[in-house]
Amino acid sequence: MTVILRAENLSKRFGGLKAVDAVELELNDGEILGVIGPNGAGKTTLFSMIAGSIPPTTGRVLLEGNVISGGSPRRAVRAGVVRTHQIVRPFQNLTVLENVMVGAIYGKARPLGARERALEVLDFCSLRDRAPQLPGGLTLAGRKRLELARALATEPRVLLLDEVIAGVNPAEALHMADLIRSVREKRGLSIILIEHVMPAVMRLSDRVIVLDAGKKIAEGKPQQVVKDSRVIAAYLGESASAAASAQPGPAGSPTPTSGAAPASLPTPPANPTPASIPKKGPGGHQ
Amino acid sequence: MKLLPHWVSRPALVALLAALVVGAVLPKVLGLSVYSQNQVTETFLFVAAALAWNWMGGYLGQVSFGHSAMFGLGGFISARLLLALHLPFWLAWIVGGLVAAAYALVWGHPTLRLRGPYFSIATIGVGEATRLVMTYWEDLTGGSSGLSLPITPGLKSELYWWALALMALVIAASYSLRKSTFGLGLLAIKSDVDAAADVGISPTLMQDIVLLLSGFTVGVCGAFYASYQNFIEPGDMFGFDRSISFVLMAVIGGVGTIIGPALGAVVFVMLRQYLIGSYPQLYLGIYGLLLIVVILFEPLGMMGLFFRIARRFGLMRPEVEATLEAKAAVGGGAADPGARQGGAP
């Protein structure tokens, strides 16, 4: 397998706070890499550095050996790396088609045939029939697909998806998961995925890295990562794991790690799974 | 063979050409008096200036209260060139416009990274600082006594056609800046600067280009105004009232629409003529009231009224009307108005 994107010793410091701390990351060609971690772990900051919207304090990002970090988002997009936003940000004053056309035109500075390419992407994201509408009329799931479509229209090699599943209802979540898979299968993209909805990450990702307080604390196959004691500690909190290990259990009790390990990781409470909040109407996010 | 880009609509082109022809034969057909013809010339001139202001204020959502700086600079540079070098006036206009555009870039490139109110207030500062400096820079502006330009016989009536051509060019530019792929990028920037940057747009570059075009055009208008008036002084050319007048024309007609500011300029020139004649003490307050009333009741001005009528009588398909209205409106982006582009939080 060839590595398509590599982040070397990537750090970002905001004043005294180290939002991202010496993270190393490799993305293989055609891979879906999940990035998980508690709130404030630095996931979105990591994305912003890879996508070129903020310059790293140290380190660099390479796409097939060429540095793409530290410039502008445009440089990253031209090279072939594009991101979506956790809180969807469609261009409210453009129609759905025009939103995607902006990506098609400016992504690779190719105005010719932009309309046709945009329509093809809309087809792919099941938004074709919404083309002449304003994005305000879409459901949250629709706007998330629009966000994805706009990014796809820039014809990237690597797609950075920031929570495209969280917040939509279960049926739409499944649809989005299928869409992400077909982005890889049919369009041949490599994907890095930040996601809070654990089952989705587990099913979609080939590999997962875990961030906590800016540091990469674990990496591996999804099934292995969820059993990692440091990961569990990060999710349940230091005190919980400390208490668990300090507890003088009865003789012959399992090690704290395996004993406390839940079958699957709990979802952080701030980001409810679709199952727990089945309906988040069309106006979920503003 | 395709002669025109795909975004040029034939009806729009035909309408512009027709208007141009009507404008060209108007003085002859109506037998306009010298006075009326001059009024029309001035109206054409301000239509051009208002549209150029709208490229910043409406297309980018960057409301400038300092466009008098470029208007005045264009005027005085071209006046000095006419006096010193006896250049043909059109050449002097172009040079005046270029200097104004360069000046716009000098202050605009740094300030355009600011959005919304932050940018607007910076422009108040730029406008006032320019006025102060220019009022005392006697070598350029002649100080408070101003500059007189030689009166060329017949020039005033000839300027009618020049103003018509200038206006037609600016209308065509306004149309292109909205409908072209470049225009789509501007709309994206207005809606959400950061999201636009994330799909490969360079907001800095595009905003600079628009400012250059806007500054150039307003500079040419100032230069034109100088030749047309024969006498200019800094208090009038660089005054705050001058900047406000551009804002008002656009607001009355419809900020952010393609043709609204042109309608607004027509109304404004007539209104000002009337007010200065009848209520010289009140005109500032009436401008203020107009701003308040338009913003409160019809933020898209005359075009907003037109949209309303179109909706009422089914002249336009509702979704077409809705998308037109959305393009004119200031974007609905989530970004803080004071936030810088692509900056760290």
Add this chain to the structure above:
Amino acid sequence: MQRFTELVVAAVLLAGLYATMAYGLGLIYGVLRVVNLNHGGIIMAGAYIGWLLHEKFGIDPYLSIPVVVAVSFVLGIAIYRGLVRHLPRGPAGAVQSLLLLFGVWLVLRNAAYLLFTGNDQTIRTEYSTRSLAAFGLAVSVNRVAVFGIAVLTLVVLHLFLTRTFTGKAIRAVAQNADSCTLVGVDVERIYSLTFGIGTALAGLAGLLGASLFSFNPSYGSGDLLKSFVIVVLGGLGSVMGTAVAALILALVEVFAILALPAYLTGAVGFVLLVLVLVLRPGGLFGQRVLG
């Protein structure tokens, strides 16, 4: 050295006035996200009310403070309730409120012009020219009084915002209006109250300024820009930040007199504004919200 000390003292005394007017602008922006472009209009109104009371009824400008504060407070609430409240929130509303408040400013200016003509006015009292001598420096009584009142106002305001329930509610709304609605704060009331306090500060600053400088209907437009420089430099709503920023602006202005020809000193504030906006849009002390 003597000259240097004089200039520093002059700057410090001026900074009090600057901080008062800037805090009014910053408070409104911090809570409502609206730039009160009519700030200059209220400052001008404050000056004329003080002048009118002094001319017609012989009331000392310092005694008319309650009247001026009350009138500009009510004026602010009327402007908020009658006009600003009806605009949409968010970026669209930001541009619209800018234009709207600009319109109000034009109306006020025109009204002042009709009522009082465009001539320069001053408030002259018998102590206008008197000065205090201390440490070998002569300092105008008026300037010291203005400074004292400004400092007192800012202290009271700081206590109000940090110690009282309403003040805490204002700070909470500045942080997150939606959450405040959820816990039962009447956000609309807080908005109109804040707008009123902001304009009251502007009116007070206008009155204080009028006891030092001459004024006419355009008075206040320079102060709007100065206030804005200070708000941007000092960050939102922090009393200390505002005070330090006001001092910086005052020092720059006062010392510019030494280095620049007189007509250019007026441009110093504007240049500083652009520099500050470009170099430190988050303020010298970073973004802070009211406290």
